[in-house]
Amino acid sequence: MEYELKFSRYNEHSILIEWPAIMDENMLKDILNFKNIIEKKYIKQKVEVINAFNSILVIYNYTIDNINDEIFRLKALKFTEDDLVDSKSKLWKIPVCYDDEFGMDLNEFSKQKQLSETEVIELHSTAIYTIFFIGFLPGFLYLGGLDKKLHLDRKSTPNLDVKKGAVGIGGNQTGIYPQNSPGGWHIIGNTPVDFFNPKTNPPCVFNAGDQLKFYPISKSEFLDLEQDVKHGCFQLKPLQNA
């Protein structure tokens, strides 16, 4: 697909590339392909490339002398088939316990949406989500694909202490808090899985472009898994998407 791109200086050592302001999975593929080719062709310059819903920031480890020349170089990058990101993205299955003990806002959420708790869990755990990027906190995934029936504005007053592993809904997004943190989302469950481990490299197994699905587990399964994770006996394994 072809999109109108905007290139601009961000600061002395970085250039921002922007796509139209929409959240779209096809556009994400285009963004990730572009990110991939920049990383490949600029390997000697050691650039760092971060992406979000509709943009890429290319961060050089030196001051850019002539911004227009550099933008021209980026615009001139040519793709070949080999440069495309593998379209067979990974599918991660994430266990979530929706028990009241963890999903403290599930009851209120279901009332506001006029759905039963079972319907909320069903809608939340049947969708396949796309990981657009990781930001906000180390290991926090920005997921696209939340069912419209579950869209609900975030709380007017944020919780000061959302627990690590909390699964929440805010606006048109769902996500997992990788650490204890303040947050304004409606918490409907919790996962025992670790989303960020600074002692492993990379510190996070997920990548932009991967897919993710939640599956419900009971409280006793949660507690068992929690022990396994604690003792390092649980490892997430991705399924290869067809």
Place this chain on the structure above:
Amino acid sequence: MLKVLQPGFYSTLQDYGRFGYRDYGVPVSGVMDSYSAQFANALLGNTKDAALIEMTMVGGKFQFLEPTTIVVSGAFMNPKLNDMPIEQHKLMHIHSNDVLHFAQVEQGFRTYLAIKGGFKSDVLLGSRSQYNPVTSNNTIHKGELVPYQSFSSLHGSNSKVKFDDSILKSNTLDVFKGPEFDRLSEKQKQQIENGEFKVSKNNNRMAYQLEPMVENDLEPILSAPVLPGTVQLTPNGNLIVLTRDCQTTGGYPRVLQLMESAINMLAQKTTGNTLKFRLKE
């Protein structure tokens, strides 16, 4: 080893930053004022990524268990070695069991204690910069031992290079237009370009909030990349300047972007200090 007798108000171990992990949502961290930190490391002949101690507002008290050479740079916190005042921005030779003591800041906000060869704490994701949850602590603690390699002073170098203290005195921040600058109304642009702002009490290694508010009706944006020095305008009109521990992406309009020199200058400001922006084309 360096023994932390008193950590001070907010002292952290920092190097030049944690690069290459922003894709996983990991902030860059690193020294808030890279000018002062690099000045000290350069004087010691260290590489620019050598780790040093960054002290904020009130300095600490430290005992050196082995001989070495140090430089104190940045804000002025009345440093005293074994109760004798010492000069900043100059090499100081240290003997075993010497005690270095800092007080309340008198000018600027952050002081650096650099050491020959850099502090040798554990490296996590390519950096020694303290940032929880990457490192287990956010700050250094009382009683903690911070490792360094001992160096007996070989030659009594007295080298002194001029430290540019305009970083502590000036209050004009050089900025580029941010990606959403052009969405501002003329009135808002005037307010930002010609106005004077004060650092609010909400200022830390993640962000500085400014006062007064700027009347705002801009829509939020789809979450997009941000860097230290990005100035965001929130829906209720807060100007927020992101600093070294900031998140990697954000959803508020990015109206300005501080140049590196301006981030360093801001790092030396505290609650109530006055600031102006100077737009660079």
